[in-house]
Amino acid sequence: MSEPRTLAPPERRVALVSGVERLGAYDLITALDPSGPADPRPGQFYMLAAVDAWGGGDDERPYLPRAFSYARARAEPDGLALGFLLESIGPGTARLSALEPDEELAVVGPLGIGFRPPDPGTRPLLVGGGIGVAPLLCWKEERGDAAALLGFRSAAHAQAAALFAGEPRVVTDDGSVGKQALVTELLAEELDADPRATVYACGPPPMLEAVRALCTDCEVRAQLAMESGMACGFGACFGCVVPTRDGYARLCVDGPVLDAELLETAL
Ligand SMILES: Cc1cc2nc3c(=O)[nH]c(=O)nc-3n(C[C@H](O)[C@H](O)[C@H](O)COP(=O)(O)OP(=O)(O)OC[C@H]3O[C@@H](n4cnc5c(N)ncnc54)[C@H](O)[C@@H]3O)c2cc1C
Ligand code: FES
Numbered sequence: 001m002s003e004p005r006t007l008a009p010p011e012r013r014v015a016l017v018s019g020v021e022r023l024g025a026y027d028l029i030t031a032l033d034p035s036g037p038a039d040p041r042p043g044q045f046y047m048l049a050a051v052d053a054w055g056g057g058d059d060e061r062p063y064l065p066r067a068f069s070y071a072r073a074r075a076e077p078d079g080l081a082l083g084f085l086l087e088s089i090g091p092g093t094a095r096l097s098a099l100e101p102d103e104e105l106a107v108v109g110p111l112g113i114g115f116r117p118p119d120p121g122t123r124p125l126l127v128g129g130g131i132g133v134a135p136l137l138c139w140k141e142e143r144g145d146a147a148a149l150l151g152f153r154s155a156a157h158a159q160a161a162a163l164f165a166g167e168p169r170v171v172t173d174d175g176s177v178g179k180q181a182l183v184t185e186l187l188a189e190e191l192d193a194d195p196r197a198t199v200y201a202c203g204p205p206p207m208l209e210a211v212r213a214l215c216t217d218c219e220v221r222a223q224l225a226m227e228s229g230m231a232c233g234f235g236a237c238f239g240c241v242v243p244t245r246d247g248y249a250r251l252c253v254d255g256p257v258l259d260a261e262l263l264e265t266a267l
Pocket of ligand 2 (some may be wrong): 053163229230233234235236237239240241250251252253256
């Protein structure tokens with residue numbers, strides 16, 4: 001919470017879907033944002049909604065937009081090509097996963113505070129669980145020196161690891177790719193070998209809590225990209241608050257990346 005809050009205006013723009021790629025259990029949707037900020041920071045997010053067929057009933061409303069970390073951003077002549085990695089778990093993600101090229105996507109963002117640079121003298125260590133690998137992808141693209149430790153449920157989910165350059169270490173719950181292990185076991189091995197690291201983690205709450213506890217024990221700084229239900233995405237509704245040692249934080253403007261030491265627990 002030491003960083004200035006994002007100044008992105010909460011305006012809604014229309015981006016045109018330019019690519020849809022199925023990656024095992026996930027979908028990678030690319031959309032061209034013609035007039036938004038050209039420099040989102042890894043760990044920031046966008047509120048997304050399909051322009052057509054977003055919601056139920058005759059007028060297809062009132063579904064709220066949903067929050068998504070951007071996974072990739074590439075400057076193109078006509079705007080910024082934003083990539084979002086989605087797991088279809090409900091009506092919003094199902095609709096977004098069904099988008100086709102040239103359909104319209106409503107975007108608000110970039111929002112929130114992303115990852116900060118590693119502490120001096122430490123190496124960046126990325127720890128991702130499941131769909132939580134999404135914000136780590138653009139961070140890895142920016143920080144080529146970062147090692148990536150990735151954990152997935154199964155081989156279908158582990159296909160997302162192919163998006164990462166270098167050689168990410170991959171484990172799965174069922175042992176279908178890499179060792180049958182939790183990604184925090186890889187983190188423990190890495191910190192055991194060399195604790196001079198800044199850890200960047202995103203994944204389900206139990207994984208984040210395990211990362212937080214391990215890093216606390218090893219006296220290693222960690223930045224956790226967290227999630228909570230977000231209705232507005234820019235500080236207005238207080239729907240996304242989480243308790244911290246400094247009081248409640250609104251994850252959409254004070255996060256979603258929080259320093260682990262601010263938290264009693266990431267659960
Ligand atoms: C900052 C941020 C970044 C995100 N980035 C991504 C991303 O890159 N890719 C991606 O696929 N998803 C991402 N999410 C999660 C995504 O926004 C939610 O899962 C979204 O609610 C899905 O919408 P839906 O309509 O498909 O499902 P919903 O109907 O909204 O949810 C389906 C089920 O999941 C539960 N649920 C929804 N959101 C959460 C949550 N945040 N924590 C715990 N349980 C929840 C609901 O209670 C419900 O049971 C992100 C969330 C946040 C806050
Ligand atoms: S989502 Fe509305 S205040 Fe954070």
